[in-house]
Each structure stands twice: as structure tokens, then as C-alpha cells.
Amino acid sequence: MTYSAILSLAFVIGMGHALETDHLAAVSNMLAQKGNRRALIARGAFWGLGHTLALFGFCAVVLLLGLTISGRVQAGLEFMVGVMIVALGSQTLWRLHRDRVHIHVHEHGDRKHMHAHSHKGETLPHEETRHDHVHRRTNAKALGVGLVHGVAGSGALLVLTVSATQSLGQALAYFAVFGLGSMAGMAALSAVVSFPLLLAQRGANWLRTGTSAAIGIAALWIGAAIIIENGTAL
Template identity: 30%
Template structure:
């Protein structure tokens, strides 16, 4: 492998990692995985999110570079994409906060002889797994991937410019390998983010469902705040 190809692949990997840790992506993955309380399933959710994300990046690359022969788009494209991501992120944040509040308030009552105990009611519908029988559900995987794709409504400018700059000197084979490296970087990073969030909330859940729910509610409020800031900035740019 030549030094040029190695440098190109390293750059693609770095672009994938830095793209994955953008605040809206971290918030989106957190809102999807905080409910699980399990690092393995949360990592799986992060991977599904990233695969949908990567799929739309590839679509952008093909349409922009191959079909249209361009890498620059009017700012309107980016602003509209940000509005869409902000709305989606806001909805995810609200759902996360509501789920947390419900976890705090909801209990199941069990009677043992003459003694009645109240236990937190936990039902965790996981992507691809039911919280009781752990059966596979392809539709849940697809829904998580779709959410990831919707976070890529704006043109991925850095990857578009990189791929177009790389193509004349290295050819389509190296560009394809660079895109694959970029995809691996995004997927690995988003999986780790999901696993970290799942492990953190799992630890909270070990203490009590109330603590888990309260943390979810607070985190959901933070996600909604971020979404609001994105919408305000994008709306101001459109006006």
C-alpha cells in the first residue's frame, strides 16, 4: 500500500470518527439508547443508526459527485437539512423525557400473602429484541437505521470534497475503499457511543428505576434544548 493510499484511508477514518461525534449525532444516539440500560443492545442500536447514516452519505456521494459532478451546494440545502434534523432530534428528546417521567411515576403492585409491594415497572422495547423474549425484529432495526439516515439530510460537505479531490489521482477503487473506511469509522464510533450510554444508564438502573427515569428525563430535556438551538440557528439563517 502506497503512502498516498494509506494517508487517504487514514483521513477517511478520521472524517468518519469526527462526523460521528458531532453533537446532534451524539444526542440522537443517546436518546435512542438510554432506554435500554444494556451496553450490548445499545451498541447494536448505535450500529443500526450509523448504517442508515452511512447509506445516505453514499447516496449523496453518488448523486453529487457522479451524477451531478459537483461538491458545492447552496447554503439553503444545509439549513433545510439542519431544520429537519432539529425537528427529529426534538421529537426524540421529548420521547426520551416522557419515557423517563413515566419510569419515575409508574409502578407495579405485587401481593405476597398479606404483604403488598410496589416495584418499578420496566418494559424496554429494544430494537431487534423484546424485553421479555429477546426475539429478533427486523422492522425495529430498519426504523433505527431510518432515523440515522434522516440525520444526513444536509450534504456531507467534508466527505464530498474529500472524495472528489481524491478521485482524479487514485481512481474509483481507492475512493470506494476510502468510503468504506469512513463507514467503518462512523459505525465503530457510534456503536461505542451507544454502548457507553447503555452502560451508564444500566448502572443507574441498578440503583433504582426512579434514578434511571430521572436521568432519562433530564437528558431528554438537554436533547430538546440542543434541538431548539439547532432550529433557532437554522431558522435565522433561512430568514
């Protein structure tokens, strides 16, 4: 196989890597939060960016220093991912319990849009409460989650890269292309998933609540399974 074919394969494998169960669980909980389609896609892309930076940086350091990742260290990293996914799922469920959420139509200048709106902590009757709001855009959380996933996935990538490349330069290029593939895969997935999630956000309260609850519970299940599986290896 030619090196160009290996890089093409790295991109495809990276896209598939983005769709692994633990990645989907973490990103789905972030996508379940409020936001328009552009914001949801941006969260997926920032997860991919963090994932790529961590994979490239961690794997490059390991190769440059001639180090190895033991099975125990790898299990510890995966255990950390499991804890993070449980935390994300718990946050999603806690937000449902904490927030008094319903649907509103809002105006921004000459534009109207509709989304879930919270009145947590308010004691006044609904008609007397304020409904103005500011759209905050932050992707730091998605970037951080991607960083943790990237470090945890470095062990398997190192084994794959060493077997597929013949020099340090080729290995670094493989890391980069693999990471770009994971960014593209998660951004594309976020774009697709944004359609049903936005419909759920704009639908009846039971639909929005049920969707978020299902995503949170799935995260708890997947995270707990990862913790149990890797906890025995520590």
C-alpha cells in the first residue's frame, strides 16, 4: 500500500473513530443542550479539535521520547473517560430536574426564533417574569471533553500507526490526518443529529424532556460500563 493510500485510510479510520460509543455518549449530552444548528455543529467540531490536539500531542511525545503506554495506564485513561461520561449524563439529568423549562418564541431585532427557556429560581408568576435573554457561545467544554477522549485513545492509535508507517515523519502525518478525520466525522454527525434534536427542543415539553432524559441515562449506562471494565485492570 502506498503512503498516500495509508493517509487516505487514516482519514477514513479517523471518521469512524469519532463514532465510537463513548464519543457518541459524551457529545450527545453536549448537543442536548440549548443552541441553534450552527452552535450544535460547532460543539461537535470543537470536540474533534480537542481530540485531534490531544492525540497528536500525546502520541508525538511518546514516539519522540521512545516511551510506551502500559495496559494499566491505558486502563486508567479509559477509566477517566468513563467517569467523565457519567458526569456529563448526570449533569444532563440534573439540569432537567433543576430547570423549569418550557418553549417560547423570542424576537431579536427583526428575527424570531423558538427554543426552550428556563425560569429556574424565579418565584413570580410566569406572566410577570422576564423573558429576554442573551445567547452565550462557549465551546470550551466540548474542547476539554475532546482532549480527554484524545489522550485515552492514544494507545490504540500508537499501535496502529507504528504498524502502518516507516518513519517518525510518516507517523506524525498519520496522527494529523487521523485527527482531521475524527474532526470531520464528529462535525458531520453533529450536523445530522442537530435536525432531530432541534425538533425535539421545539416540540412538546414531554418530547424535549424525554429526549434529554434518554441521552442522560444512556450516558450513565455507557460510562458505568467503561468504569467497571477498566477498573479491574487498575
